[in-house]
Amino acid sequence: MDAEQLLDIQGLKLNLPDGTRLLEGVSLRLNAGEALGVVGESGSGKSLTAMSVMGLLPGLKASGSILFSGQELVNLPDKVMRKLRGARIAMIFQDPMTAFLPVRSIGAQIDEQIRLHHRVSRREARARTVQLLERMGVPDPAMAAKRYPHQLSGGLRQRAMIAMALSCTPALLIADEPTTALDVTVQAQILTLLREIREEGAGVMLITHDMGVVAQACTHVAVMYSGLVVENGPVRDVLDRPLHPYTQALLAAIPPLDGPRPERLPTISGQPPTPDNRPTGCVFAPRCSFVRSECAVRPPLTEIEEGRRVACVLYAA
Amino acid sequence: MSVLLEARNLEKSYRLGRGRVLHAVSGVSLQVRKGEALALVGESGCGKSTLGRTLIGLTQPTSGKVLFDGQEISGLSDRAMRPWRARMQMVFQDSSAAFNPRRTVGESLAEPLRIHRRHGVRERVAELLDQVGLSQSVAGRFPHEFSGGQRQRLNIARALALGPELLVADEPVSALDVSVQAQIVNLFGDLRASLGVACIFISHDLSVVRQMADRIAVMYLGSIVEEGNGLNVLDRPAHPYTKALLDAVPRPDRALPPPLQGDVPSPVNPPSGCRFHTRCPIAQPRCATERPVLQPSGEGRQVACHYPL
Ligand SMILES: Nc1ncnc2c1ncn2[C@@H]1O[C@H](COP(=O)(O)OP(=O)(O)OP(=O)(O)O)[C@@H](O)[C@H]1O
Ligand SMILES: Nc1ncnc2c1ncn2[C@@H]1O[C@H](COP(=O)(O)OP(=O)(O)OP(=O)(O)O)[C@@H](O)[C@H]1O
Ligand code: SF4
Ligand SMILES: [Mg+2]
Numbered sequence: 166m167d168a169e170q171l172l173d174i175q176g177l178k179l180n181l182p183d184g185t186r187l188l189e190g191v192s193l194r195l196n197a198g199e200a201l202g203v204v205g206e207s208g209s210g211k212s213l214t215a216m217s218v219m220g221l222l223p224g225l226k227a228s229g230s231i232l233f234s235g236q237e238l239v240n241l242p243d244k245v246m247r248k249l250r251g252a253r254i255a256m257i258f259q260d261p262m263t264a265f266l267p268v269r270s271i272g273a274q275i276d277e278q279i280r281l282h283h284r285v286s287r288r289e290a291r292a293r294t295v296q297l298l299e300r301m302g303v304p305d306p307a308m309a310a311k312r313y314p315h316q317l318s319g320g321l322r323q324r325a326m327i328a329m330a331l332s333c334t335p336a337l338l339i340a341d342e343p344t345t346a347l348d349v350t351v352q353a354q355i356l357t358l359l360r361e362i363r364e365e366g367a368g369v370m371l372i373t374h375d376m377g378v379v380a381q382a383c384t385h386v387a388v389m390y391s392g393l394v395v396e397n398g399p400v401r402d403v404l405d406r407p408l409h410p411y412t413q414a415l416l417a418a419i420p421p422l423d424g425p426r427p428e429r430l431p432t433i434s435g436q437p438p439t440p441d442n443r444p445t446g447c448v449f450a451p452r453c454s455f456v457r458s459e460c461a462v463r464p465p466l467t468e469i470e471e472g473r474r475v476a477c478v479l480y481a482a
Numbered sequence: 483m484s485v486l487l488e489a490r491n492l493e494k495s496y497r498l499g500r501g502r503v504l505h506a507v508s509g510v511s512l513q514v515r516k517g518e519a520l521a522l523v524g525e526s527g528c529g530k531s532t533l534g535r536t537l538i539g540l541t542q543p544t545s546g547k548v549l550f551d552g553q554e555i556s557g558l559s560d561r562a563m564r565p566w567r568a569r570m571q572m573v574f575q576d577s578s579a580a581f582n583p584r585r586t587v588g589e590s591l592a593e594p595l596r597i598h599r600r601h602g603v604r605e606r607v608a609e610l611l612d613q614v615g616l617s618q619s620v621a622g623r624f625p626h627e628f629s630g631g632q633r634q635r636l637n638i639a640r641a642l643a644l645g646p647e648l649l650v651a652d653e654p655v656s657a658l659d660v661s662v663q664a665q666i667v668n669l670f671g672d673l674r675a676s677l678g679v680a681c682i683f684i685s686h687d688l689s690v691v692r693q694m695a696d697r698i699a700v701m702y703l704g705s706i707v708e709e710g711n712g713l714n715v716l717d718r719p720a721h722p723y724t725k726a727l728l729d730a731v732p733r734p735d736r737a738l739p740p741p742l743q744g745d746v747p748s749p750v751n752p753p754s755g756c757r758f759h760t761r762c763p764i765a766q767p768r769c770a771t772e773r774p775v776l777q778p779s780g781e782g783r784q785v786a787c788h789y790p791l
């Protein structure tokens with residue numbers, strides 16, 4: 166069965182006005198009913214990729230292609246983009262306080278979001294809000310809707326934000342580190358929720374630095390390094406058999422939660438390049454233990470087996 | 483090995499006005515031996531940072547005692563505390579706020595040294611940088627020229643300046659990338675091996691704690707509910723809360739079991755009996771009325787539960 170292709174990003178580049186390239190040509194795909202985990206070094210461009218899909222990048226010049234259900238989003242007029250945002254594409258953030266105004270109850274803000282995209286009465290909107298909050302596992306949802314953001318715990322606020330993001334049943338939900346600030350017990354509740362959303366047919370793009378979160382909540386994973394996707398594929402394949410030397414090093418650096426305790430954790434020497442001094446060849450070459458002369462030419466992201474892509478000369482045919 | 487730090491029945495409460503009292507730390511007793519690493523784990527707000535600060539005299543306990551090297555340090559005035567300060571130091575999570583942005587890091591590192599000695603300050607700064615894996619040549623650079631991981635190394639260098647016997651590190655790696663985190667985790671291991679410094683690591687990341695600590699104390703609503711050898715506690719938890727925390731960690735190799743329901747209750751109105759009973763999957767009627775105390779349960783472990791696993 167061919168799943169519907171929801172998102173197809175090809176060679177997405179993002180430049181600062183001075184020409185500095187923040188994204189070097191990001192490529193990734195996401196089908197409906199799938200969840201794509203986006204992982205990688207801090208500053209590698211995960212959030213910028215997400216914001217590009219949302220069309221929320223004032224002052225940055227985008228090129229390349231972002232197809233959303235077949236529609237090109239790069240350089241889409243603001244007016245059209247605004248209609249998509251909230252209705253068909255929604256986003257949640259690490260800090261729910263950024264999604265809510267502090268001076269109005271969360272219920273009023275979710276009601277408003279619903280009425281922005283649907284012609285329903287206040288009362289109908291509120292009924293839907295309460296129903297959504299209930300689905301998110303918020304206890305006593307009618308009461309909770311009347312609360313101001315600061316009156317809710319971090320976990321409840323996060324669930325309220327997800328409720329708002331889902332209020333118009335978006336086809337694509339983008340979540341940028343939605344659980345990073347939460348305790349593991351609350352995180353587990355949110356991950357269960359994200360899984361349900363995906364199983365109901367939405368596509369989810371989940372940015373995180375936690376491989377456990379990826380394993381739990383995602384069907385696929387894309388690994389980013391210095392403005393590029395260096396590897397992607399089905400989550401089990403990538404976690405069990407990482408191909409790119411960066412992915413391998415990243416996975417090896419995580420301390421294990423069971424089994425023997427290593428004397429030392431394997432580390433990656435050096436630091437990632439900044440956007441203005443990226444190597445012309447493979448972006449990981451200066452830190453790679455497999456580096457060879459061919460690495461001086463940048464390897465493209467290449468499909469090497471069904472659904473698995475990697476950008477590394479070690480796998481060149 | 484002999485005991486370096488001991489806490490006896492520590493309480494720390496905060497008055498919130500209108501007669502309400504928040505119990506941040508309640509009834510905590512623990513020991514840290516020389517050179518040992520103890521980790522404090524638990525959910526946000528359970529009192530880890532408050533306990534850490536109270537243990538090294540940065541916060542005064544409401545009641546109870548702290549003994550360092552056999553002598554009571556709780557209740558000491560700032561002045562009386564001064565000679566003890568050099569022997570215990572704190573490392574914080576936020577690695578950017580700690581250094582003066584207008585001074586070179588060499589100057590900042592030299593500052594605490596100058597108070598205590600006149601000679602060899604520059605040599606000591608070089609030695610400190612070396613100990614934390616930075617080149618001596620970075621002494622002339624400013625804080626903004628360093629990456630997050632390097633700044634955390636500088637923080638550790640500063641904490642080491644006066645040769646402390648105990649470091650309290652509050653979330654020392656939680657703001658760092660996985661790959662940088664591994665470097666700092668290794669650095670703490672090296673420092674413990676070469677300097678014999680005892681450590682209290684505060685963290686909410688169980689896999690980090692497993693890697694860094696000899697012993698683990700699990701806290702819930704201000705109290706220790708389980709304490710023992712790190713690998714034993716995490717491989718075979720005895721308290722239902724420790725198990726729930728472990729179960730909630732997403733892992734590559736198994737599906738998440740049903741999550742623990744509800745949020746942590748308020749430390750202003752903690753539940754009666756066992757404080758975990760409102761969320762505990764195996765609670766019995768007795769748990770709501772009778773508070774379990776921390777009791778030895780074999781292999782050097784202590785558990786506060788009427789029905790340990
Ligand atoms: N508006 C901007 N102007 C200039 N540089 C920017 C801007 N936004 C992001 N950057 C830079 O672009 C790079 C990618 O940033 P991005 O926020 O996408 O990283 P990230 O992968 O989300 O990192 P993190 O894991 O730390 O959130 C970084 O080097 C960042 O400093
Ligand atoms: N100065 C203070 N005044 C009032 N309440 C305080 C004060 N300091 C801490 N608390 C409260 O004491 C409790 C314990 O806080 P503490 O910071 O020790 O928790 P923690 O375990 O370190 O949490 P986190 O993981 O979020 O850092 C919390 O409920 C907190 O709100
Ligand atoms: S004492 Fe009772 S409620 Fe508390 S952890 Fe043990 S079984 Fe659960
Ligand atoms: Mg980001």
Ligand SMILES: [Mg+2]
Pocket residue numbers: 530531532652
């Ligand atoms: Mg804390």
